[in-house]
Amino acid sequence: xxxxxxxxxxxxxxxxxxxxxxxxxxxxxxxxxxxxxxxxxxxxxxxxxxxxxxxxxxxxxxxxxxxxxxxxxxxxxxxxxxxxxxxxxxxxxxxxxxxxxxxxxxxxxxxxxxxxxxxxxxxxxxxxxxxxxxxxxxxxxxxxxxxxxxxxxxxxxxxxxxxxxxxxxxxxxxxxxxxxxxxxxxxxxxxxxxxxxxxxxxxxxxxxxxxxxxxxxxxxxxxxxxxxxxxxxxxxxxxxxxxxxxxxxxxxxxxxxxxxxxxxxxxxxxxxxxxxxxxxxxxxxxxxx
Amino acid sequence: xxxxxxxxxxxxxxxxxxxxxxxxxxxxxxxxxxxxxxxxxxxxxxxxxxxxxxxxxxxxxxxxxxxxxxxxxxxxxxxxxxxxxxxxxxxxxxxxxxxxxxxxxxxxxxxxxxxxxxxxxxxxxxxxxxxxxxxxxxxxxxxxxxxxxxxxxxxxxxxxxxxxxxxxxxxxxxxxxxxxxxxxxxxxxxxxxxxxxxxxxxxxxxxxxxxxxxxxxxxxxxxxxxxxxxxxxxxxxxxxxxxxxxxxxxxxxxxxxxxxxxxxxxxxxxxxxxxxxxxxxxxxxxxxx
Numbered sequence: 001x002x003x004x005x006x007x008x009x010x011x012x013x014x015x016x017x018x019x020x021x022x023x024x025x026x027x028x029x030x031x032x033x034x035x036x037x038x039x040x041x042x043x044x045x046x047x048x049x050x051x052x053x054x055x056x057x058x059x060x061x062x063x064x065x066x067x068x069x070x071x072x073x074x075x076x077x078x079x080x081x082x083x084x085x086x087x088x089x090x091x092x093x094x095x096x097x098x099x100x101x102x103x104x105x106x107x108x109x110x111x112x113x114x115x116x117x118x119x120x121x122x123x124x125x126x127x128x129x130x131x132x133x134x135x136x137x138x139x140x141x142x143x144x145x146x147x148x149x150x151x152x153x154x155x156x157x158x159x160x161x162x163x164x165x166x167x168x169x170x171x172x173x174x175x176x177x178x179x180x181x182x183x184x185x186x187x188x189x190x191x192x193x194x195x196x197x198x199x200x201x202x203x204x205x206x207x208x209x210x211x212x213x214x215x216x217x218x219x220x221x222x223x224x225x226x227x228x229x230x231x232x233x234x235x236x237x238x239x240x241x242x243x244x245x246x247x248x249x250x251x252x253x254x255x256x257x258x259x260x261x262x263x264x265x266x267x268x269x270x271x272x273x274x275x276x277x278x279x280x281x282x283x284x285x286x287x288x289x
Numbered sequence: 290x291x292x293x294x295x296x297x298x299x300x301x302x303x304x305x306x307x308x309x310x311x312x313x314x315x316x317x318x319x320x321x322x323x324x325x326x327x328x329x330x331x332x333x334x335x336x337x338x339x340x341x342x343x344x345x346x347x348x349x350x351x352x353x354x355x356x357x358x359x360x361x362x363x364x365x366x367x368x369x370x371x372x373x374x375x376x377x378x379x380x381x382x383x384x385x386x387x388x389x390x391x392x393x394x395x396x397x398x399x400x401x402x403x404x405x406x407x408x409x410x411x412x413x414x415x416x417x418x419x420x421x422x423x424x425x426x427x428x429x430x431x432x433x434x435x436x437x438x439x440x441x442x443x444x445x446x447x448x449x450x451x452x453x454x455x456x457x458x459x460x461x462x463x464x465x466x467x468x469x470x471x472x473x474x475x476x477x478x479x480x481x482x483x484x485x486x487x488x489x490x491x492x493x494x495x496x497x498x499x500x501x502x503x504x505x506x507x508x509x510x511x512x513x514x515x516x517x518x519x520x521x522x523x524x525x526x527x528x529x530x531x532x533x534x535x536x537x538x539x540x541x542x543x544x545x546x547x548x549x550x551x552x553x554x555x556x557x558x559x560x561x562x563x564x565x566x567x568x569x570x571x572x573x574x575x576x577x578x
């Protein structure tokens with residue numbers, strides 16, 4: 001290393017200028033990214049008379065919940081669709097956990113014959129784009145009475161989310177120290193007991209991540225719900241949105257659109273803000289498979 | 290406890306997941322291929338037609354138009370997403386409070402649904418009530434509001450702007466993880482040797498974060514090749530069918546025109562394309578490990 005460069009005095013002015021520049025860029029980026037969200041929130045609280053004003057105003061002249069009252073009575077009422085979405089998401093979470101926790105446990109801790117093959121098989125199903133499987137799945141579900149059915153859609157969403165969930169749970173269980181397991185075994189604990197008392201508490205962060213991704217995927221999934229949920233009363237929130245925009249009100253009702261878009265985004269944003277750490281670590285784990 | 294018993298217990302834990310994957314992924318895949326050789330209709334009936342559906346597809350100008358449009362969309366949006374994602378990753382990699390905040394905000398739209406964000410932007414782009422148009426007019430960038438969805442080119446541009454806003458944070462986070470895993474000593478040494486930031490990016494960041502950059506690119510390419518929601522909701526495939534994507538074709542053939550056999554053949558073709566891309570992705574990952 002060159003001692004002469006080390007001895008040079010730092011350039012405080014240049015460094016300070018760079019700091020300000022970085023701060024300015026950060027603030028510009030934040031503004032750009034937040035603007036659509038903020039505009040949408042504000043617009044959803046405009047009074048009815050203002051929602052279709054031409055030219056539009058940036059800020060509402062007064063705050064009002066008229067748009068929300070309107071969507072509350074849209075078709076079957078927006079809460080029907082929110083309830084549908086929440087039910088499907090809840091079932092997806094349960095299905096993903098019920099399947100992936102034991103599977104991940106077995107893959108991490110048991111001498112299952114052909115283990116690697118099974119694991120690769122499960123992961124390989126992630127390579128199949130589910131959009132391409134919608135035709136046979138639709139036919140199967142029609143036969144089983146699972147179209148326009150919450151459980152049916154939850155199964156479809158589990159198909160999407162399961163490989164990632166198993167992968168994540170296997171990693172979580174593998175991270176549990178072997179000593180703990182041995183101690184439990186020496187104490188004569190059964191396998192199920194070990195899973196419940198030793199492994200699950202330690203693999204809880206993994207389970208939270210599985211549930212979180214299952215929720216976000218299910219809440220937002222579009223084309224599968226569009227095809228399977230073919231009666232109005234079974235629509236999930238994203239499918240209801242298509243009705244608002246295709247102009248069931250005559251022309252597009254912009255106020256109703258804003259309010260329903262906000263309702264559709266809000267749960268994801270809140271869940272993300274609360275569990276950001278799990279989300280980002282899960283995303284990285286999933287991509288670096 | 291004997292190994293044999295352990296193996297059986299493990300298999301029992303794993304069985305539900307294996308059954309689920311076989312029943313809801315593997316069997317539909319087989320059924321899909323079979324369906325693609327038939328003239329099955331959603332209204333019932335259908336018989337074996339051999340390669341007829343594939344012949345129709347490859348001779349169908351609409352099939353090629355949709356395929357080319359999907360490639361065009363992918364080719365345009367990928368460099369934008371990766372370029373911006375890389376720039377943002379450089380910006381937010383250091384762990385200072387403002388940069389962390391920027392990171393979280395840029396990532397925020399990733400968690401909301403594509404349907405929600407598409408409709409949010411559908412409103413922003415509207416020629417009468419859209420605030421994005423209004424903002425461009427007020428900033429003097431355009432003289433009067435643009436009718437974005439009247440022409441295929443501007444429609445595509447609008448979709449790309451909205452999707453970029455929604456998913457740019459995804460690439461950013463993956464690439465950022467790559468950058469953060471580079472040892473701080475390297476940057477320290479480079480700084481002491483007087484290397485400019487630009488040189489550090491070229492000589493240290495690019496080669497060492499290349500793996501995460503490639504991975505983010507492949508994931509993003511596959512996602513773009515499967516685009517549906519954003520076009521269904523924003524352009525409706527229009528004007529005059531110029532913005533149909535491959536998945537949109539599958540949806541139309543199967544669930545609007547009820548021609549499940551043809552839709553299945555289109556799905557098989559798409560599946561082959563996507564799965565070859567995934568194989569390339571896996572190769573790249575192995576190769577660089």
